[in-house]
Amino acid sequence: MEYEAIIGLEVHTQLLTETKIFCGCSTKFGAEPNSQTCPVCLGMPGVLPVLNKKVVEFAVLLGLATNCQIRRSNRFARKNYFYPDLPKGYQISQFEEPICENGYLEIETEQGKKRIGLIRIHMEEDAGKSVHDESYVEANETLIDLNRCGVPLLEIVSAPDIRSPQEAHAYLTQLRQLVRYLGISDGNMEEGSFRCDANISVRPVGQQKFGTRTELKNMNSFAHVQKALEYEIERQTELLKDGKSVEQQTLLWDADKNIAQPMRGKEESHDYRYFPEPDLVPVHIDVAWFDKIKQSLPELPQEKFERFLNQYQLPEYDVRLLTENREVADYFEKVAALFDDFKMISNWMLGEIARVLNEQKISINQLPLKPDKLADLLQAIRKKVVSTSAAKKVFDFLLSNDLSVEQAIEKLGLKQISDESEIEQFVERVIAQHPAEVESFKAGKTKVIGFLVGQVMKLSRGKANPQLVNQLLQKKLKA
Amino acid sequence: MQISDIQKAVRQQKASISRRVEEALKKIEQNSHLNAFTQVFADQARERAQQLEEQLSAGKNPGPLTGVIMAIKDNINIAGRRTTCASKILENFVSPFDATVIQRLREAGAIFIGKTNMDEFAMGSSSENSYFGSVKNPLNPDYVAGGSSGGSAVAVAIGACDAALGSETGGSIRQPASFTGLVGIKPTYGRVSRYGLVAYASSLDQIGVFARTVQDTAAILQIIAGHDEKDSTSAEVEVVDYATTINRDFKELKIGLPKQYFADGLDAEIREGILKITNELAKQGANVEEFDLPLTRYAIATYYIIATAEASSNLARYDGVRYGFRAPEVDDLQEMYASTRSKGFGKEVKRRILLGTYVLSAGYYDAYYKKAMQVRRLIKEELNNAFKKYDVIVTPTTPTTAFKLGEKISDPLTMYLMDIYTVTANLAGICAINLPAGKHSNGLPFGLQVMAPAFREERLFQLGATIERMQS
Numbered sequence: 001m002e003y004e005a006i007i008g009l010e011v012h013t014q015l016l017t018e019t020k021i022f023c024g025c026s027t028k029f030g031a032e033p034n035s036q037t038c039p040v041c042l043g044m045p046g047v048l049p050v051l052n053k054k055v056v057e058f059a060v061l062l063g064l065a066t067n068c069q070i071r072r073s074n075r076f077a078r079k080n081y082f083y084p085d086l087p088k089g090y091q092i093s094q095f096e097e098p099i100c101e102n103g104y105l106e107i108e109t110e111q112g113k114k115r116i117g118l119i120r121i122h123m124e125e126d127a128g129k130s131v132h133d134e135s136y137v138e139a140n141e142t143l144i145d146l147n148r149c150g151v152p153l154l155e156i157v158s159a160p161d162i163r164s165p166q167e168a169h170a171y172l173t174q175l176r177q178l179v180r181y182l183g184i185s186d187g188n189m190e191e192g193s194f195r196c197d198a199n200i201s202v203r204p205v206g207q208q209k210f211g212t213r214t215e216l217k218n219m220n221s222f223a224h225v226q227k228a229l230e231y232e233i234e235r236q237t238e239l240l241k242d243g244k245s246v247e248q249q250t251l252l253w254d255a256d257k258n259i260a261q262p263m264r265g266k267e268e269s270h271d272y273r274y275f276p277e278p279d280l281v282p283v284h285i286d287v288a289w290f291d292k293i294k295q296s297l298p299e300l301p302q303e304k305f306e307r308f309l310n311q312y313q314l315p316e317y318d319v320r321l322l323t324e325n326r327e328v329a330d331y332f333e334k335v336a337a338l339f340d341d342f343k344m345i346s347n348w349m350l351g352e353i354a355r356v357l358n359e360q361k362i363s364i365n366q367l368p369l370k371p372d373k374l375a376d377l378l379q380a381i382r383k384k385v386v387s388t389s390a391a392k393k394v395f396d397f398l399l400s401n402d403l404s405v406e407q408a409i410e411k412l413g414l415k416q417i418s419d420e421s422e423i424e425q426f427v428e429r430v431i432a433q434h435p436a437e438v439e440s441f442k443a444g445k446t447k448v449i450g451f452l453v454g455q456v457m458k459l460s461r462g463k464a465n466p467q468l469v470n471q472l473l474q475k476k477l478k479a
Numbered sequence: 480m481q482i483s484d485i486q487k488a489v490r491q492q493k494a495s496i497s498r499r500v501e502e503a504l505k506k507i508e509q510n511s512h513l514n515a516f517t518q519v520f521a522d523q524a525r526e527r528a529q530q531l532e533e534q535l536s537a538g539k540n541p542g543p544l545t546g547v548i549m550a551i552k553d554n555i556n557i558a559g560r561r562t563t564c565a566s567k568i569l570e571n572f573v574s575p576f577d578a579t580v581i582q583r584l585r586e587a588g589a590i591f592i593g594k595t596n597m598d599e600f601a602m603g604s605s606s607e608n609s610y611f612g613s614v615k616n617p618l619n620p621d622y623v624a625g626g627s628s629g630g631s632a633v634a635v636a637i638g639a640c641d642a643a644l645g646s647e648t649g650g651s652i653r654q655p656a657s658f659t660g661l662v663g664i665k666p667t668y669g670r671v672s673r674y675g676l677v678a679y680a681s682s683l684d685q686i687g688v689f690a691r692t693v694q695d696t697a698a699i700l701q702i703i704a705g706h707d708e709k710d711s712t713s714a715e716v717e718v719v720d721y722a723t724t725i726n727r728d729f730k731e732l733k734i735g736l737p738k739q740y741f742a743d744g745l746d747a748e749i750r751e752g753i754l755k756i757t758n759e760l761a762k763q764g765a766n767v768e769e770f771d772l773p774l775t776r777y778a779i780a781t782y783y784i785i786a787t788a789e790a791s792s793n794l795a796r797y798d799g800v801r802y803g804f805r806a807p808e809v810d811d812l813q814e815m816y817a818s819t820r821s822k823g824f825g826k827e828v829k830r831r832i833l834l835g836t837y838v839l840s841a842g843y844y845d846a847y848y849k850k851a852m853q854v855r856r857l858i859k860e861e862l863n864n865a866f867k868k869y870d871v872i873v874t875p876t877t878p879t880t881a882f883k884l885g886e887k888i889s890d891p892l893t894m895y896l897m898d899i900y901t902v903t904a905n906l907a908g909i910c911a912i913n914l915p916a917g918k919h920s921n922g923l924p925f926g927l928q929v930m931a932p933a934f935r936e937e938r939l940f941q942l943g944a945t946i947e948r949m950q951s
């Protein structure tokens with residue numbers, strides 16, 4: 001019998017607001033423990049939450065970008081449970097009236113495009129962190145860092161529409177790209193600002209009813225998600241094949257051992273006793289506010305992809321890479337506004353620039369070479385001021401030197417020689433030095449011309465215009 | 480002395496602020512057996528009095544409450560002072576910040592003489608549920624002062640202050656005001672910022688005022704009322720000038736008397752006393768009419784479901800992790816929670832946390848909490864409809880006068896019924912006031928309650944001032 005997996009993902013993404021969701025504390029990552037706290041996020045007696053409006057705006061942006069219905073009047077609820085990193089003994093979240101519902105995300109699969117439904121997106125506050133690090137604490141002690149407590153989160157709950165680890169990966173990639181495009185989250189899974197839990201069950205192909213599901217937690221990278229899902233699908237499938245049944249439980253992924261282990265029973269059986277948060281009035285998004293948010297919605301990845309295809313007439317492969325990241329696309333467009341050989345820009349961005357970003361592990365915004373300079377450099381190539389190979393040297397030089405393209409070419413002495421009489425001298429010397437090759441050319445082995453061009457280039461220390469070299473060589477040899 | 484007289488006297492240097500503080504401290508000392516205070520700020524009050532005097536003699540105006548001595552219920556934060564909520568669990572908790580009301584009163588020139596005793600976390604109707612012992616009624620120390628703001632009532636009644644802040648969730652100001660013969664107001668929900676008030680039941684809690692006269696009550700409310708950006712539930716509704724509206728003619732007010740509030744269970748003498756006043760009002764030209772408020776009978780049940788549900792969540796933060804009492808000698812986290820909360824909370828608080836946890840539990844939520852919220856909406860509608868016909872509603876504040884210490888403490892249901900006439904105003908979020916209405920043959924005072932629509936506190940003062948004049 002064939003089996004298929006039914007997967008639903010719950011993603012928590014930390015928002016890039018300056019301040020926390022219910023107080024004025026900073027959300028900066030990596031500060032001294034408990035330095036970014038105040039009576040409100042510490043849950044002192046007598047404090048009250050005040051909603052950060054930016055969080056609502058970010059939630060609406062993501063809702064619009066994922067085709068959700070936006071609940072213009074929504075409200076917060078308390079999720080009650082005891083934990084040391086949860087100062088109030090409850091988390092302010094949303095329950096019956098989330099801000100976004102019934103959306104979808106379109107992913108690419110081997111069988112083509114597929115829609116993954118989004119059940120809901122809601123706003124909530126993050127909890128703090130328990131520190132068990134031995135360098136801080138003595139045996140049997142736990143320290144609490146509440147810097148993260150109150151950092152805004154969006155929880156994005158997918159429908160059980162995902163059928164394979166590959167689809168899960170595509171969904172996560174798409175979602176992460178989206179939150180980054182919108183500028184609402186950095187989507188960094190390793191640092192914990194983008195977290196994913198999975199609900200998973202397996203059923204025989206053709207069966208309508210869902211099987212018993214398990215919940216998978218503690219997957220800290222895209223790779224872990226895929227591995228964990230593969231592991232769990234196989235485990236459940238084996239159980240069913242053996243005529244056994246799957247037990248409903250929560251499993252924690254152990255990335256070192258590559259296995260999923262059941263969570264202890266006690267921590268699982270929560271009754272969160274949700275009820276509407278009485279300290280906050282319902283969130284009402286009036287028409288003016290809604291329109292303002294809507295207007296700030298940037299061009300989305302798919303729209304950008306299609307526009308690039310049309311506008312720049314580039315191969316799909318190039319466009320896919322150029323629009324993967326909003327900043328990269330912006331960079332491209334800034335260059336394209338100054339220089340109209342789009343394929344040439346693309347080649348440079350996907351070649352030299354991609355290499356540098358990769359080597360230096362920086363984002364394109366941190367690249368010292370700004371778009372206008374790249375445009376100047378490409379212009380110089382086109383005007384034959386430098387050869388392509390020389391231009392690469394100029395490019396590298398400009399990464400660590402704040403000079404204009406012209407100055408850099410000058411400084412490196414790479415100005416291309418396009419003076420025919422000068423090149424002619426090089427050509428004549430090469431012909432004289434390589435009689436054997438000249439002979440074979442004349443005998444019909446025209447491929448040898450490449451070698452001769454190389455020799456001329458070498459002699460000119462790369463500065464000769466290769467096309468001119470080629471022309472002049474052909475002329476002399478055929479003469 | 481009335482607040483307006485204090486202002487005149489201190490500005491003309493006919494009264495010394497320092498001397499008034501000394502007198503207040505002496506009253507506290509003389510009445511220490513009533514157990515009204517959890518903390519007395521003698522040195523700070525003296526120092527503050529001196530500062531204010533210096534400012535006055537330097538020609539400065541410290542504000543409209545200059546030298547007004549106030550006592551503060553011990554569930555309202557004053558920066559650098561303990562906020563105990565009369566609980567062992569917060570016995571040594573020092574608040575790092577001022578409540579908004581404290582900040583406003585301070586800026587207006589008030590002096591804080593001390594923090595007052597109360598039912599633990601404001602849960603109770605007699606101020607007997609205090610970790611620091613019961614508060615006693617100054618008119619007869621064998622009787623309760625009412626609750627939960629009993630200490631604040633007593634502080635005003637004994638002259639230890641000019642006015643006091645209390646808090647209400649279901650009658651915690653009006654009922655003790657009634658038991659001690661004072662004016663006590665529960666403002667409209669959202670009228671006064673709750674920032675810095677330790678939450679019991681967030682959707683019902685509201686800070687209010689005790690004073691000896693309607694005018695003084697209005698003078699304090701004037702300062703603390705108004706929107707606060709730190710409290711999202713505080714309303715952006717204008718605060719009218721109470722001093723000018725207080726003297727409007729009462730005859731323009733249509734007064735409704737809900738039959739259900741004068742039915743069985745009400746002490747006959749109290750009924751007579753209240754009706755004597757309403758008859759007098761009618762005689763002087765007011766339009767007084769009886770009407771029905773049938774949903775009143777569901778108010779107590781509704782109240783105890785909503786209040787305990789919210790309390791079970793609001794009090795979850797007292798877990799021994801970050802501040803307050805932590806039980807010693809525990810082996811693990813679960814035991815630390817259990818032991819801390821078992822030892823740190825008193826019996827009534829634990830009862831309400833358990834009740835609240837139960838009504839929010841999966842499978843019970845719809846039957847209790849959700850249903851209660853629906854009934855609450857109906858009660859609110861019923862009242863709003865009544866207010867289409869009547870400008871104010873007049874009722875007794877409590878069914879009886881103060882009861883004996885210990886008399887009802889072991890019978891929570893009877894105790895809960897002491898709030899029967901007051902909880903409706905909290906559920907509906909409207910404003911209400913207690914006015915002294917006379918003395919019972921048992922020697923104890925009783926009160927008359929006036930309710931008005933949301934944000935119409937001036938009507939309470941308007942009618943209150945009239946009744947006050949009739950009484951004197």
Ligand SMILES: [Zn+2]
Pocket residue numbers: 020023024025036037038039040041042150
């Ligand atoms: Zn904070």
